[in-house]
Amino acid sequence: SQKIEQNSEALNIQEGKTATLTCNYTNYSPAYLQWYRQDPGRGPVFLLLIRENEKEKRKERLKVTFDTTLKQSLFHITASQPADSATYLCAFGGYQKVTFGTGTKLQVIP
Amino acid sequence: EAQVTQNPRYLITVTGKKLTVTCSQNMNHEYMSWYRQDPGLGLRQIYYSMNVEVTDKGDVPEGYKVSRKEKRNFPLILESPSPNQTSLYFCASSHRGLYEQYFGPGTRLTVT
Numbered sequence: 001s002q003k004i005e006q007n008s009e010a011l012n013i014q015e016g017k018t019a020t021l022t023c024n025y026t027n028y029s030p031a032y033l034q035w036y037r038q039d040p041g042r043g044p045v046f047l048l049l050i051r052e053n054e055k056e057k058r059k060e061r062l063k064v065t066f067d068t069t070l071k072q073s074l075f076h077i078t079a080s081q082p083a084d085s086a087t088y089l090c091a092f093g094g095y096q097k098v099t100f101g102t103g104t105k106l107q108v109i110p
Numbered sequence: 111e112a113q114v115t116q117n118p119r120y121l122i123t124v125t126g127k128k129l130t131v132t133c134s135q136n137m138n139h140e141y142m143s144w145y146r147q148d149p150g151l152g153l154r155q156i157y158y159s160m161n162v163e164v165t166d167k168g169d170v171p172e173g174y175k176v177s178r179k180e181k182r183n184f185p186l187i188l189e190s191p192s193p194n195q196t197s198l199y200f201c202a203s204s205h206r207g208l209y210e211q212y213f214g215p216g217t218r219l220t221v222t
Binding site for chain 1: 114143145150151152153154155158160164169200202209210211212213214215216221
């Protein structure tokens with residue numbers, strides 16, 4: 001069955017550095033991948049969507065890449081800030097079934 | 111303000127007592143979906159609806175029912191709740207072709 005994997009271990013990073021989160025998928029060829037941010041006890045908030053024919057997408061300090069050969073998406077936050085601390089979820093699918101990864105918790109240390 | 115609302119936000123109930131969690135969106139979105147979130151398992155899709163009167167199963171539909179009689183509303187029904195349905199539930203909606211989902215604030219359900 002189709003599966004998304006994110007590093008379940010928390011990622012701790014120093015303020016100002018670039019955080020890189022990984023999303024791997026198997027048994028699927030998604031037309032696009034989405035990234036969401038989730039704060040404790042709250043619903044996920046959409047950040048970025050990247051399509052299979054796009055190698056890279058940027059929004060302010062955020063950058064997403066999509067490598068269909070490696071079956072992997074990377075999510076980068078440059079110049080990270082303590083306010084970026086949250087859990088980040090990747091997902092594929094969008095208008096029918098949607099599959100989410102379990103998320104990676106990012107902690108930005110001042 | 112564009113939003114997805116869910117009610118109730120917190121619910122404690124007993125096994126077998128039928129309950130409904132309501133979900134409403136004011137963005138005229140065609141697509142609506144229900145998820146449950148459990149530690150270590152992440153967000154899992156229960157049911158989704160691509161438009162009024164069109165619903166389909168997600169990955170974990172057992173024990174749940176939904177209906178979509180109006181575009182703005184998508185209630186989740188637990189006919190006979192069991193303790194394994196204790197979870198945090200989220201409703202979400204999106205516009206056709208845009209895919210990004212707007213999530214509600216969540217409903218924390220405990221079944222004893």
